[in-house]
Amino acid sequence: MLLDFFYHLREHRLPVSVQEYLTLLSTLKSKVMPPSLNDFYYLARLVLIKDETLFDRYDRAFGAFYQQIEAAVPVDKEIPLDWLIKEFQKKLTPEEKAAIEKHGWDKLMELFKKTLEEQDERHAGGSKWIGTGGTSAFGHGGYHPEGIRVNGPSAGNRTAVKVWEKREYRDYDDSQELGTRNFKMALRRLRRFAREGAALELDLNDTIRQTARNAGLLDLQLVPERHNAVKVLMLLDVGGSMDDHIKQVEELFSAARSEFQHLEVYYFHNCPYEFLWQQNHRRHSERIETWDVIRKYNDDWRLIIVGDATMSPYEILTPGGSAEHHNRETGAAWLQRLLDNWPRSVWLNPEPEGYWPYRQSIGIIRDLVHNHMYGVTVSGLEQAMRHLSK
Structure with missing residues (x-):
C-alpha cells in the first residue's frame, strides 16, 4: 500500500526520492x-x-490517494497500525525462521497467560507481546513456528497451534454439478444393491413365466426398485486450511449425495473430538456429542472422513491441543474410537499427495487410519471405494 502511495506522489510530479521513502518506512517502524x-x-x-511551495500539490495528491482507498479505511477512526505496516513488515529468511525457538505446549500456554497479565497496550512487530506482525508467539500477521493466533487473520504461514477467536464456517454445497461426473463414476464402485419399498418395477422374466402358466393371459409381476443400499457416514473437515479445497470437496460432497441414498453428514474442524455438528452456522449452539453418533450408527455403515489432515501435531496427540477449545482427550483417542466402531473406513485427503511427506500431522493421521488415506482424485476414490467394498 505504501509503495502505491510513493508512486502516486511521483505521478503528481512530487520529487520524492527512494531514500526519503525508506526514511518514512523506518520512521513508521519506530512508532x-x-x-x-x-x-x-x-x-x-x-x-x-x-x-513548502509543493505543500498544496501534496495536499491534492494525498486527498486523491485517500479517496482511492477510502473503502478500506473506517470513517473517523484510527488507521489500524498493521494496515500501515503491512507492506513493509519484516520478511524473514529461512535461516531466521529456523532460529526462532519452539516453546513446547506447556511452556507456550504458561507464557501466553503471563503475557496476558503483563500487557497493557497494543503492539505491532517485536518478539514478545501480543500484537501484529513480528516474531512473537502471540498475535496475528507475523511468523512463529508454534504460536497462538489472536483475533485476526493468518499471515499464511499456517503454524498456529491454537486460535483465540470465534470462527464462523459455511456448509459445503451439495448441489454442485460441474466436474462431479468423474467423482460419481468412482463412487459407484461402492455398491450393495437391494430391493426395498413398494413394488413399482416390472419384473419381465417373472411376468413371462406367470403369463405362460396362466394360459397366455397377461399376469404382470412387479418388484420393488433396485437401489444401492450401502450406508455411508461422512465426516467433513471445514474451515482453516480446508478453505483452499472448498470447490473440490463440494464436488465430492455433491457426487456422494447423488450416489448414496443412505448418506449422513457431520462436520468437524481439523480433527474429530468429543462433539460434531451438522450445520456450520449453528455449530456453537447445536453440537452433537460424538458418543451419540457412535451409538446411533452400527457397524453396517461405512465411514468416510474428508480432511487435509494439516494441523499442529498437538491437535492430535495432546489433551487441550485443539485450536479452538480445550479437549480433555486427544484427537487420536477420538479418531481411534471412530475407527473401532466402523472398521470399514477411509480418510480422503484433498491436499496434493506430493505434499504429504512434508506434513507431520498427515503422517500421524495416516498411521492412525492404518494407511487407508487416499487423495481426492478419481484414482484415489476408486482405491478408497475398493477398500470399503471388502
Missing part, C-alpha cells in the same frame, strides 16, 4: 506517531516534501 490518518499525513509531508 514515533499514533496510528491515525491525520498524524500519518503530517509525518509523510515532513519526511517526503522538502519544498
